[in-house]
Amino acid sequence: MSKSQLNLESEQHGESxxxxxxxxxxxxxxxxxxxxxxxxxxxxxxxxxxxxxxLSYMNSSxxxxxFHFHRLCESHNGDFRICRVPHKIDSVIRILGLHSILYxxxxxxxxxxxxxxxx
Amino acid sequence: xxxxxxxxxxxxxxxxxxxxxxxxxxxxxxxxxxxxxxDQVDQIEIAVDEACTNVIEHxxxxxxxxxxxxxxIQTKDEQFVVDVIDCGxxxxxxxxxxxxxxxxxxxxxxxxxxxxxxxxCMDEVLxxxxxxxxxxxxxxxxxxxLPLSESQPDPC
Numbered sequence: 676m677s678k679s680q681l682n683l684e685s686e687q688h689g690e691s692x693x694x695x696x697x698x699x700x701x702x703x704x705x706x707x708x709x710x711x712x713x714x715x716x717x718x719x720x721x722x723x724x725x726x727x728x729x730l731s732y733m734n735s736s737x738x739x740x741x742f743h744f745h746r747l748c749e750s751h752n753g754d755f756r757i758c759r760v761p762h763k764i765d766s767v768i769r770i771l772g773l774h775s776i777l778y779x780x781x782x783x784x785x786x787x788x789x790x791x792x793x794x
Numbered sequence: 795x796x797x798x799x800x801x802x803x804x805x806x807x808x809x810x811x812x813x814x815x816x817x818x819x820x821x822x823x824x825x826x827x828x829x830x831x832x833d834q835v836d837q838i839e840i841a842v843d844e845a846c847t848n849v850i851e852h853x854x855x856x857x858x859x860x861x862x863x864x865x866x867i868q869t870k871d872e873q874f875v876v877d878v879i880d881c882g883x884x885x886x887x888x889x890x891x892x893x894x895x896x897x898x899x900x901x902x903x904x905x906x907x908x909x910x911x912x913x914x915c916m917d918e919v920l921x922x923x924x925x926x927x928x929x930x931x932x933x934x935x936x937x938x939x940l941p942l943s944e945s946q947p948d949p950c
Contacts, residue, residue, distance in 0.1 A: 679815045701818075702847045703811035732818065735844055735911045739904040763836045770914050771907055772896030 679703045679732075683711055691722040691790050693783065699732035709740055716744050721753035724786045728759035738771050745777055754778075758786040803867040809850055809860035809880070817846055821867060821876060828869040828937060837915035838874065838935055844908040845878040845931045853882030853929065864928075869937075876933045884929050887921035 680698040687693075692715060700708050715723055723744070741757065748755035758780040760768065768774050780786040805820055807813035821842045825835040846863055854860050864879040892910045893903070913919055918934035 679812075699815065701811065701814045701843060702850060703814055732839070732843075734840075734847060735908045736847075736905050739899070739907065742899045743904050766833070766836065767840060767911065770895075770911065771899075773899065776896050776899060 681708060683708070685715075688724075688787055689791065691724055691787055693724045693726050693787075695726045695729060697729040700730070700737040701732065701734045702736070705734065705737050705740070708737065709743075712740070712744055713747065716747035716753070716755070717751060718753075719751065721748050721751055721755075722790050723748060723753070723755050724783065724790065725755070725757045726759050726783055726786075727757060727761060727764060730761065730764060733764055733767070735767075735771075738767060738773060741768075741773060741777060754790050756780060756786040756790055758783050801869065803865075805865040805867070806862050807865070809854045809857075809863050809882075811847075811850055813863065814843055814846060814850075817863075817865065818843055821865075824867050824869065825874055825935075828874050830874060830935065830937060834874075834935055838876065838933070841912045841915040841919075841933050842876050842878065844912050845876075845933060848885070848908055849878065849880040849882060852885065853880045855883070857882055872937055874935045874937055878931045878933070879924070879928050881928045884923055885921065887931075 679701050681700060681704045682697045684695040684697060685692055686695070694712070694715065696708065715721060725741075745755045756778040759782065760779060768779070778789070780789065803820070803824060805817070807816060818839050822835050822839050825838045830838070849863055850860070861881050866877040866879070868875040887909075890909050892913065893907060898907065912933065916933045917936045920932040920934075922930055924930055
């Protein structure tokens with residue numbers, strides 16, 4: 676057995692960096708996900724959009740990381756948004772109350788449009 | 795998968811994070827075979843993953859080599875039941891207080907919602923220490939059988 680499959684793809688859209696995790700995030704790969712995301716959150720004025728369309732599973736600790744990334748980006752004068760969240764993951768976001776404290780968008784276009792203003 | 799509907803399954807996996815994907819794979823397939831709704835299957839997947847993650851990260855934290863995790867999955871007439879059994883450090887489940895949401899996050903906590911999530915996802919959660927001193931978390935989801943007209947015909 677090996678770590679659960681997770682690839683992080685990224686693409687620059689203007690000043691925003693779109694990050695697409697593909698696969699699952701669980702206890703076997705969460706540290707790697709955290710490390711890679713933190714590197715991007717710590718850049719100067721980061722504008723990050725986490726596109727969750729190809730994410731099929733997240734464990735509870737990785738949901739906690741979303742707010743951690745949100746705070747980290749804010750502390751570096753940046754902005755962190757989430758978009759295209761699958762129903763299964765969105766249900767947990769709501770159970771955990773994160774929908775009221777994170778910027779979550781239905782489409783990538785909407786997330787990028789909201790991010791195009793001053794961070 | 796019809797033959798899985800009333801059977802009991804036992805699964806023994808290494809107490810390591812790399813087992814989690816296998817556990818989720820098996821449990822979700824058995825839950826689907828038990829005619830649970832897609833949302834119920836998702837909730838069971840989350841609850842079982844969280845329960846097993848707790849065993850790996852807490853009950854087995856100081857143990858080397860890591861003991862296995864034992865899962866028993868039963869499809870009953872009215873319930874889908876998953877027992878997660880470990881032989882590590884027992885957890886004081888009864889004194890666990892669910893966090894206030896979303897204050898938990900705003901106060902700076904980044905973890906500690908696993909048990910809360912398990913309780914939210916399942917209809918019943920029981921935790922006890924078995925006579926052989928292993929710990930068992932029992933996760934129960936009520937089944938709502940499909941009306942007869944939507945059920946698969948019995949080939950026998």
